[in-house]
Amino acid sequence: MSYVALYRAYRPSSFDDVSGQDVIVRTLKNTVLNNQIGHAYIFSGPRGTGKTSIAKIFAKAINCTNQVDGNPCNKCESCINANSNSASDIIEIDGASNNGVDEIRDLRDKVKYLPSSGRYKVYIIDEVHMLTTGAFNALLKTLEEPPAHVVFILATTEVHKIPATIISRCQRFDFKNIDLNNMIKRLNYIVQKENIKIEQEAIDLIAYNAKGGLRDALSMLDQAVSYSDDIKVRDVNEIVGTVSKEDLIKLLEQIADKEISKSLKMVKSFLDSGKEEERLINDIIFILRDILLNKVNYYDEDKFNYLKNNLSINKIYHFLDVLMEVQSNMRHSTQKRVYVEIAIIQMIEHEDISKIDLSSSISQLRKDFNELKEQGVKTPVKKIVKSNKTPLVNIDDLLDCLYEASNDKNEVDHSIKTRKINNPNLEIIDHLLKQTNVVAVSNNNIILAATDLMVATELMQPEVRKKVLDVLNYDAIRFKVYSVVLENDWLGFRKQYVDLFTSGQKRPIIENYDFRIYEKEKDDIIKNVEKESVRLAKEYFGEEIVEIKE
Template identity: 50%
Template sequence: MSYQALYRVWRPQRFDEIVGQSIITRTLKNALITKQTSHAYLFTGPRGTGKTSAAKIFAKAVNCHYLKDGEPCNQCETCKAINEGSLNDVIEIDAASNNGVEEIRDIRDKAKYAPTQADYKVYIIDEVHMLSTGAFNALLKTLEEPPANVIFILATTEPHKIPATIISRTQKFDFKRIKPQDILERMEYILDQKKVEYDDKALKLIAKAAEGGMRDALSILDQAMSYGDNKITYENALLVTGSVTNELLTTYMQQVVKKDTKSALITIQKILDEGKDASRFIEDLTSYCQDILLYQQDPGIVEEMELGIIDDQFKALSGQISDQAIYQMINELNAISNSLRFTAHPDVYLEVLTVKITHLDATNQPKAVSAPQSQQSAKTAVPPEVNAEIQQLTQQVAELKAEVADLKRESTPQSPTVSTPEPAKVSEAHSMDNHIELAKIYPILGKATRKQLNQFKSVWPDLMDALSVTQRAVMHVSSPVAASAGGVIVAFEYPFLYQKAQGDTDLKDALENNLDRIVGKAPQIVFVPENQWPDIRREYLASHKDKIKKTGSQSKEANDPKAEPADDDPEPSKEEPDSQPVVKKAAELFGTDILDIKDD
């Protein structure tokens, strides 16, 4: 007999042999024991997780006269005939090549006839999502009320393509990806039975590369056995899977963390010279970054996922790199992964990627300038000359504050003397980012109240939970700082996240739609960088001074104050705020606790 692939030879013949789907197999066995089987089943899940195997075992068990604890005997004539594929009453159909209306009508017509040998006629329709709309419609009535002694088992990897009318007529079982540990144990059992020598590290690598599919794991194992002349070694497994060694990935990440661009480029060239696939390298590196993030939160999770392949270098590296750097690296890896699919020069993209991720921290420095409390921790992440410049700017700001305080003491509230410094300062700030939408911000500030802000702040955690994982990653350092009935102003700690959110229309739609669901209205959402928000507030008060005075003379009742305390200015004078309409409006918008009266 000719050689058969491992996944065919070692295909499960009993429910207990199906790996990693214990809940499903227990349910099916109980249904068989209690004789509560349904007329239609739908098996869904990723490739190689046991859907078709479970369907065939169920077809044997429902027709086996010697059932024991829900398991087929595999010894009677019916079981043997089904194993050999010679029983006419168990019909396996590939819907990918038989997806027309005529084929389904033929099934519907033949289903009316009683089984010839077995107790039940079982139709196993694989890749059922490939059926046409007409074919699904032809199957509907038969699937709902099939003749006695007929069972339909539908299997698919894409259940979202199946009409809801079909799903509602079946019992649905979701097959999950198999854990690497379960795959490893199954491979060890098979190799022990075949008396084949193997390296534990090689099997762990194959179990991880299989991505939750038992069939994929056995196919890779078959290749490794052929390459190594019936001996499984770690080097052979690396060649067959195209993976990069953990040691090489760790070396590359260490060079990236140290910003050693030259050495990292040499490592990339070494990887390509060894014939490694560029896309596979990106996948491995993304997985490595994921492991670092998870290890920082819970080392036990990574130990289980990686089957214990965690060395001292990995542990040290996880303590040297920040989660923000990992987020940025994953974004760059995702962008490169998409580009690699359409290029014939992957080496260029990998080299560009290396240069980018060895210079990532430069995009994260504005936070150190805008948040004095984080300057001390940021000093270790920036060059000395940048720290010196930050200290110089901080000193200049302190001197300017002192001058403003002197001018304020010399002047009276009724006769302001200085009119231009703040707008000029704001203009310079705005020149750094010309995407700030002042035309949308000012109308919101004109009708803003603290009551509205407090409402949106109270529902902000619920709003974040309603977003997708990717959207939460962008919004996790944002918060509302001003709000009216028709709009919300949201400030971002990091300018690069502000820029990313500003260009993401799907994110804004998601925020507005979820706010509509949570608070019953969909306000306009406007984004601003946190480090420019104080300047935007001051510019608004300066540019709308006349309007505010007019409004103040007409009404003595102030709106609820609201704003985010973000200024480091001295404690304001709160004596008789009604005497100055501008001061009064500032108190309404931003609260008296952060109010700082300056000559304007």
């Protein structure tokens, strides 16, 4: 006897053998028990989920002479004939190859004849959505007024292609993808019955790659049996063309460590060994999903510990955004490998940690400070104001800006450094501002850092504040508050803010921090402004142009 494929050998013969379609099975069993047989049914859903199998079981059950709790007995003559595909009252029609008007007219002429042995003549039309419009119209009248002895079961994977006039005359059952647990349970049963040597993890991988289709899972198992007498996980990976979970975890660890060269070499090895680009991206997405579930303590796997500890939740979101965008773009491209390589580079290089989430920023800051300590550089510490002069930096303004900080500081900084001011009264201020860097921005507040104490002090003096705001808002009015501090002082202040935040203060409070920027006495202001103005004018316009008049 020739070999019978597993999905055929283990096709369910009763409702109790069906996996993963409990609601449909219960409804149909009750239909049989209560003798409430409808004249037409639509079974719709993904491939390999049991539509045709349940149609055959239902056809057997309604003609069975010895039903057992709604199930066919599989012992009476009617059931035996149905199991051997010789039952004259169960007619299977392939809608893909019999989709014309003539075939349906022929069917319509034959339905009037009584069943030869059972109570019902059952027509199972598979892939019914392939029928032409004319064929559907020819079928419509029969469905509307069928003979009492006829039952139609229309199976389809694309129910949206069936005319609404047909659907409205049928009872519709929507089949779902078979869940992982039910599929694994069924595969374990078959493996035990067939005495197949296979690792449990390999069975789990087959079920996972079947994506809800039990027939696909059994076909993969069949292929694995032919490939090896003792099936391992690596064998299943070779058969289905996937990368092992261990290799994917190693790849993500290299990405997390920003090892571009190693990551790209590993991806190249995957693709050179015949792995598909789309499947590789898809597998990485699902591994990230597993890491995310581990991170929120949905379940726990030791193999994810390194990535769990080194990837923040929002960084995982960032990786997923990159991969899903690439996955969408590569569908219509012939250069799929390029897209995969670009995705890896984007995940490593094009990531601005400070824009991803605050926890990532805190982690990076701590790393920077630890490096400074190792190099023997003292980190700035909290400084108490001791001067009797009036401090010009308002700490509350800094705290408000940090609390409400947005991600567009780089754009604002670029705008300040590149735009040209066509107002002579503002050119000196503009020149001073170009010597600072934007370190924080909120909706109407901005913080700038300077390396030169004189620049920071001049920009913070009360009499120039309006001009500074005029320059900052030269293109569009946005900022109402600004602060200019020294870069070293900003580093220490920000560290204190981060430390307080991580200790549990959702809105940290810092008092009496000395930024060393004070209001000048009137005589000093005039003298210094004049002196600085001359210096800046010479620097900005050139000594040969500037003429000083007393």
